[in-house]
Amino acid sequence: MMRVGIVGLPNAGKSTLFNALTRAGAQEAGYPFTTVEPNVAVVGVPDDRLDRVAETVGSAPVIHETIEFHDIAGLVRGAHRGEGLGNRFLANIRETDAIVHVVRVHDDPRVVHPEGRVDPLADVETVETELLFADLEQAERRLERVARQARSLEKEAAAEEGWLREVVDALREGRGVRSVPAPADAPDAPMRLSALTSKPVLFVANVAEGAPPQVPGELLAHAEASGARATAVSARLESELAELENEEAAEMREELGVSESGLAAVVREAFALLDLISFFTAHQGAEARARAIRRGTRARQAAGAVHTDMERGFVAAEVTPWADLVEAGGYAPARERALTRVEGRDYVVQDGDVVTFRFT
Numbered sequence: 399m400m401r402v403g404i405v406g407l408p409n410a411g412k413s414t415l416f417n418a419l420t421r422a423g424a425q426e427a428g429y430p431f432t433t434v435e436p437n438v439a440v441v442g443v444p445d446d447r448l449d450r451v452a453e454t455v456g457s458a459p460v461i462h463e464t465i466e467f468h469d470i471a472g473l474v475r476g477a478h479r480g481e482g483l484g485n486r487f488l489a490n491i492r493e494t495d496a497i498v499h500v501v502r503v504h505d506d507p508r509v510v511h512p513e514g515r516v517d518p519l520a521d522v523e524t525v526e527t528e529l530l531f532a533d534l535e536q537a538e539r540r541l542e543r544v545a546r547q548a549r550s551l552e553k554e555a556a557a558e559e560g561w562l563r564e565v566v567d568a569l570r571e572g573r574g575v576r577s578v579p580a581p582a583d584a585p586d587a588p589m590r591l592s593a594l595t596s597k598p599v600l601f602v603a604n605v606a607e608g609a610p611p612q613v614p615g616e617l618l619a620h621a622e623a624s625g626a627r628a629t630a631v632s633a634r635l636e637s638e639l640a641e642l643e644n645e646e647a648a649e650m651r652e653e654l655g656v657s658e659s660g661l662a663a664v665v666r667e668a669f670a671l672l673d674l675i676s677f678f679t680a681h682q683g684a685e686a687r688a689r690a691i692r693r694g695t696r697a698r699q700a701a702g703a704v705h706t707d708m709e710r711g712f713v714a715a716e717v718t719p720w721a722d723l724v725e726a727g728g729y730a731p732a733r734e735r736a737l738t739r740v741e742g743r744d745y746v747v748q749d750g751d752v753v754t755f756r757f758t
């Protein structure tokens with residue numbers, strides 16, 4: 399399960415966005431509920447391909463891949479020195495796979511700004527500075543420890559030490575840990591540091607309701623320069639729409655001229671941050687399900703994403719690209735037209751493959 403942390407300055411719109419995501423998650427059909435905490439929303443990742451496959455095969459329910467969104471409050475200027483919720487806040491972000499950074503763009507005068515002015519890029523810099531300082535402290539501490547080990551002439555420790563020195567320099571110059579490539583001789587060094595500024599980031603520009611959902615140019619440029627993604631949404635509008643029935647919400651959207659659900663875009667973009675691909679399993683009269691795997695995963699390991707028994711007893715994978723399956727109108731016609739292949743354990747699963755595993 400992928401975990402995303404929602405961060406931003408106070409009043410940026412984090413809780414509002416989080417509430418919209420929570421309601422959207424609660425409406426998701428077939429979602430296998432587990433006990434989650436009040437600051438965690440579990441939301442299905444929209445994927446039309448899976449819906450089309452399910453329809454073709456006659457599968458129900460349709461179970462999308464899910465993301466956990468964690469509402470992480472408490473970031474203020476000085477958080478790395480312990481202001482606000484300080485260190486607890488930073489520890490919470492460390493446990494996530496990716497960051498959604500909510501930036502206030504709307505200038506509704508009824509909403510107080512912690513710095514007394516609406517300036518998206520300055521806000522982004524305030525937040526990023528806190529993350530950089532927190533990483534700098536962490537990297538300096540780790541460097542001390544690793545430097546002691548490196549004296550014993552361990553090759554890996556020496557490589558990690560060199561990398562940490564580069565990391566500390568980069569952070570002092572205001573560049574994130576992601577700007578320093580992992581050392582070949584210590585590939586796990588970044589994982590051991592678990593830096594905040596190495597996590598993939600999605601900027602969410604919180605725009606005024608009724609305004610066209612557009613990321614301001616300067617924020618877009620900043621995102622591009624740092625390898626982040628960006629999308630725009632009105633958190634308040636989305637939270638109001640999330641309270642309506644689907645049909646009503648669609649009508650509202652049409653009236654307002656907002657085509658896709660802004661929320662759906664946030665979820666899709668957040669999913670895209672980790673560069674995962676999806677494959678599908680679907681059987682008539684049974685569930686259709688999307689599974690996220692790392693690009694390059696082989697068939698046998700992918701079977702393990704469904705069930706460990708399938709990985710252990712893997713025999714073969716019957717693979718049909720989703721569009722071929724839909725076009726053929728089902729498994730049998732797809733097989734007749736030779737659109738289905740039987741692949742072995744080392745087959746590299748492709749995005750959109752519909753897979754049936756044979757196992758003993």
Ligand code: GDP
Pocket residue numbers: 406407408409410411412413414415504506509604605606607631632633634635
């Ligand atoms: P947080 O501190 O980042 O969690 O911010 P909140 O989500 O609590 O939002 C702070 C205030 O801004 C609340 O009163 C929200 O109703 C308001 N707000 C959030 N998003 C929008 C928006 O898109 N437009 C307007 N006008 N107000 C918003």
